[in-house]
Amino acid sequence: MTDNIITSLADTSFYKIQRRIALKNCGVIDPENIDEYLAMDGYMALHKVLTEMTPDDVIQVMLDSGLRGRGGAGFPTGLKWKFAKGYDAPQKYVCCNADEGDPGAFMDRSVLEGDPHVVLEAMAIAGYAIGSSQGYIYVRAEYPVAVKRLNIALQQAREYGLFGKNIYGTGFDFDIDIRLGAGAFVCGEETALMTSIEGNRGEPRPRPPFPAEKGLFQSPSILNNVETWANIPQIILNGADWFSSVGTEKSKGTKVFALGGKIRHTGLVEIPMGTPLSTVIDEIGGGVPNGKKFKAAQTGGPSGGCIPASHINVQMDYEHLAEIGSIMGSGGLIVMDEDNCMVDIAKFFLTFTCDESCGKCTPCRIGTKRMLEILDRITSGKGTMEDIDKLEDLAYYIKDNALCGLGQTAPNPVLSTIRFFRDEYEAHINDRHCPAAVCKELFHYVVDPDKCIGCTQCLRNCPPFAITKTDYIAEGHKLPSVKIDNDKCIKCGACIEKCKFDAISKQ
Amino acid sequence: METKKIAFLGTAEQEAELLAAIDDMRNLPGALMPVMQKAQEIYGYLPIEVQEIISDAMDVPIEKIYGIATFYAQFNLEPKGKHQISVCLGTACYVKGSQLIFDEISKQLGIGEGGCTDDRNFSLSSCRCVGACGLAPVMLVDDDVYSQMTPGRVEEVLAKYA
Amino acid sequence: MKSMQELAAIREAMKAEITLAGKPGAKRVVVGMATCGIAAGATPVLNAFVDGVKEAGIGDKVSVKQTGCVGICQYEPVAEVYDGTERTTYVKMDAEKAKRVVEEHLIGGKVVTEYTIGATEV
Numbered sequence: 014m015t016d017n018i019i020t021s022l023a024d025t026s027f028y029k030i031q032r033r034i035a036l037k038n039c040g041v042i043d044p045e046n047i048d049e050y051l052a053m054d055g056y057m058a059l060h061k062v063l064t065e066m067t068p069d070d071v072i073q074v075m076l077d078s079g080l081r082g083r084g085g086a087g088f089p090t091g092l093k094w095k096f097a098k099g100y101d102a103p104q105k106y107v108c109c110n111a112d113e114g115d116p117g118a119f120m121d122r123s124v125l126e127g128d129p130h131v132v133l134e135a136m137a138i139a140g141y142a143i144g145s146s147q148g149y150i151y152v153r154a155e156y157p158v159a160v161k162r163l164n165i166a167l168q169q170a171r172e173y174g175l176f177g178k179n180i181y182g183t184g185f186d187f188d189i190d191i192r193l194g195a196g197a198f199v200c201g202e203e204t205a206l207m208t209s210i211e212g213n214r215g216e217p218r219p220r221p222p223f224p225a226e227k228g229l230f231q232s233p234s235i236l237n238n239v240e241t242w243a244n245i246p247q248i249i250l251n252g253a254d255w256f257s258s259v260g261t262e263k264s265k266g267t268k269v270f271a272l273g274g275k276i277r278h279t280g281l282v283e284i285p286m287g288t289p290l291s292t293v294i295d296e297i298g299g300g301v302p303n304g305k306k307f308k309a310a311q312t313g314g315p316s317g318g319c320i321p322a323s324h325i326n327v328q329m330d331y332e333h334l335a336e337i338g339s340i341m342g343s344g345g346l347i348v349m350d351e352d353n354c355m356v357d358i359a360k361f362f363l364t365f366t367c368d369e370s371c372g373k374c375t376p377c378r379i380g381t382k383r384m385l386e387i388l389d390r391i392t393s394g395k396g397t398m399e400d401i402d403k404l405e406d407l408a409y410y411i412k413d414n415a416l417c418g419l420g421q422t423a424p425n426p427v428l429s430t431i432r433f434f435r436d437e438y439e440a441h442i443n444d445r446h447c448p449a450a451v452c453k454e455l456f457h458y459v460v461d462p463d464k465c466i467g468c469t470q471c472l473r474n475c476p477p478f479a480i481t482k483t484d485y486i487a488e489g490h491k492l493p494s495v496k497i498d499n500d501k502c503i504k505c506g507a508c509i510e511k512c513k514f515d516a517i518s519k520q
Numbered sequence: 521m522e523t524k525k526i527a528f529l530g531t532a533e534q535e536a537e538l539l540a541a542i543d544d545m546r547n548l549p550g551a552l553m554p555v556m557q558k559a560q561e562i563y564g565y566l567p568i569e570v571q572e573i574i575s576d577a578m579d580v581p582i583e584k585i586y587g588i589a590t591f592y593a594q595f596n597l598e599p600k601g602k603h604q605i606s607v608c609l610g611t612a613c614y615v616k617g618s619q620l621i622f623d624e625i626s627k628q629l630g631i632g633e634g635g636c637t638d639d640r641n642f643s644l645s646s647c648r649c650v651g652a653c654g655l656a657p658v659m660l661v662d663d664d665v666y667s668q669m670t671p672g673r674v675e676e677v678l679a680k681y682a
Numbered sequence: 683m684k685s686m687q688e689l690a691a692i693r694e695a696m697k698a699e700i701t702l703a704g705k706p707g708a709k710r711v712v713v714g715m716a717t718c719g720i721a722a723g724a725t726p727v728l729n730a731f732v733d734g735v736k737e738a739g740i741g742d743k744v745s746v747k748q749t750g751c752v753g754i755c756q757y758e759p760v761a762e763v764y765d766g767t768e769r770t771t772y773v774k775m776d777a778e779k780a781k782r783v784v785e786e787h788l789i790g791g792k793v794v795t796e797y798t799i800g801a802t803e804v
Binding site: 160 | 792
Binding site: 020051114115116117118119154155190192193194195196197198209210211212213215230263274275279311314349353358361371379407506507508511 | 549550551552553554587588591592593594595607609610611614615616621647648649650653656667670671672
């Protein structure tokens with residue numbers, strides 16, 4: 014420390030409040046060197062379960078720890094394993110969901126790239142617990158670095174005898190195949206993911222039967238998400254009580270969030286469950302930049318909702334987020350300020366889910382499309398007040414009737430923005446005005462002739478030549494100001510970007 | 521989107537490589553996807569001609585292969601340009617204006633999502649989050665990342681690859 | 683295939699290298715080489731550290747390693763120097779800055795304050 018300048022990340026407010034469990038080794042060890050993972054007690058949890066615990070002991074520890082799925086739905090991990098163990102079959106499968114698809118979420122990528130062995134070790138532990146010798150990691154092809162490091166890690170673990178046949182000389186066999194996803198969001202849903210590994214179109218299957226009974230290749234299977242796996246070796250080594258001492262009554266441990274959007278410090282943050290949103294935004298994230306006002310935080314991506322400023326003290330755990338119509342989701346946390354239009358955000362997410370709907374069930378395939386059409390009407394100034402009611406009716410219908418999690422949660426962004434930002438929907442409809450000046454047809458650019466010094470930077474950079482000189486020269490200026498022809502303007506924003514004098518604004 | 525058919529230019533070497541790969545993977549459970557991914561790696565895309573090779577070699581109906589090829593975003597039925605442009609439309613980039621970047625590129629090259637320029641120099645696509653949200657808005661040309669993009673910088677970036 | 687004894691030996695040796703325990707004067711440099719770091723230009727930074735340490739002939743005292751994402755996106759490329767119990771976080775690095783850190787910090791023992799996280803506004 015020199016001259017009171019913080020020279021270490023460990024001393025920053027961004028880092029100090031965090032509690033690193035899943036990300037313990039990320040940014041610390043060399044992910045391509047198994048020796049470094051071993052130095053951080055790597056593969057000791059696997060040794061412990063194989064030499065000191067029965068499969069039932071392992072499952073009991075998982076149940077006692079209270080660990081719940083970090084992929085979004087929050088199903089208790091131990092329970093999943095217990096069900097799968099209960100079915101007899103010649104082969105069972107352990108699967109890892111590394112098809113991280115929520116826009117804005119990248120915690121799984123970080124774990125895979127920074128600490129690939131933790132996932133391998135945890136999957137082997139699960140294999141022992143449920144009685145499986147074969148695992149599959151389904152990872153996005155868009156993550157080439159993660160795929161490369163997983164392959165290196167697997168190779169090294171096999172060479173050391175920590176993977177493959179007769180691990181630690183205990184007679185336990187376990188190995189993993191890596192399969193690449195091919196860019197279908199729906200494959201993050203467990204049955205769709207399994208259908209995809211089988212070599213088919215990744216369409217979800219009706220449940221029951223649940224994967225614990227008939228999953229991958231019609232055999233008992235479990236699927237956990239990367240971040241869930243990353244917690245497991247430490248739970249085994251430190252005990253269920255250690256883990257369950259972190260977090261809230263029903264949400265144990267930590268959660269990693271990918272903090273992004275209109276926030277000073279973007280990045281990956283791991284915090285104890287139950288930490289207030291305001292702590293994440295103001296203390297860890299350093300607040301909203303450029304003097305703008307916080308408007309909302311979006312969690313859970315296309316399946317989640319928006320948390321308005323009035324709920325900024327909400328505790329970030331499964332129960333409290335659900336209470337206000339959002340979800341924990343996989344951990345995307347996007348901050349929005351006054352320049353973001355909430356109707357537009359709802360439309361953005363719905364465009365995403367509509368695009369990614371696999372088409373198998375009608376409520377999702379047709380329903381999201383109809384909802385999107387209504388949102389299109391509203392954002393182009395052609396909406397009516399009945400449209401809001403129609404949106405809500407459709408939303409609840411889709412939630413109740415869609416086949417899988419994608420469809421059942423797709424209406425959430427719309428419902429949550431109607432709930433908290435109804436006034437913005439009404440402004441788009443009644444006033445034909447977009448308060449945040451985002452929806453192109455519902456705002457225009459205006460030049461303040463007294464601030465404009467006539468430099469014509471905007472005029473020269475205007476793609477459709479919508480800007481012309483006027484005769485007006487403001488006091489103290491030498492050149493005439495400019496004006497914008499709204500019929501020609503394409504609202505690209507190039508003028509506002511070029512103006513150094515704050516003379517152009519959106520209205 | 522361009523719909524004109526671009527001639528298939530596959531070679532005998534490419535076909536031999538694919539057939540060898542199929543022989544290697546044939547017994548893998550759920551082999552079809554990895555085979556198709558390998559085929560796309562070899563040819564750069566999956567035209568009907570390549571799907572037919574896979575269908576014959578693996579004894580899988582062509583309609584199943586076509587069904588998979590059209591289901592996943594990663595499989596291309598059209599060839600890709602020499603330089604592949606992708607604009608991130610993930611949330612962080614989107615709220616920072618990446619749609620405007622996409623529109624500007626589309627206008628300058630005269631192609632839409634998934635399109636390829638006539639000279640096969642550029643193809644354009646939007647992509648989901650590339651995990652560089654702190655650098656938003658982001659566009660990629662091949663492996664080069666352009667961060668904090670503005671519509672005004674599009675021309676300058678494209679010129680580097682002309 | 684490693685025996686339990688071999689694994690234990692690797693574990694102990696590597697633990698000492700990472701924590702620098704019982705290694706007075708030793709330093710460890712890690713460069714964030716996740717996708718985000720690589721995209722921001724971490725590869726030349728890593729190379730500059732590797733080459734710089736080699737040229738200075740201090741390879742027996744200083745280890746240079748790649749690592750994953752430490753979580754501070756907009757400060758990438760990030761390099762951290764561990765020196766005893768002291769941790770220094772250098773941000774927005776490039777090859778030139780890395781050379782200076784090699785000279786002044788790794789060889790000279792003096793933190794290059796102006797490149798550290800606290801001195802850098804984003």
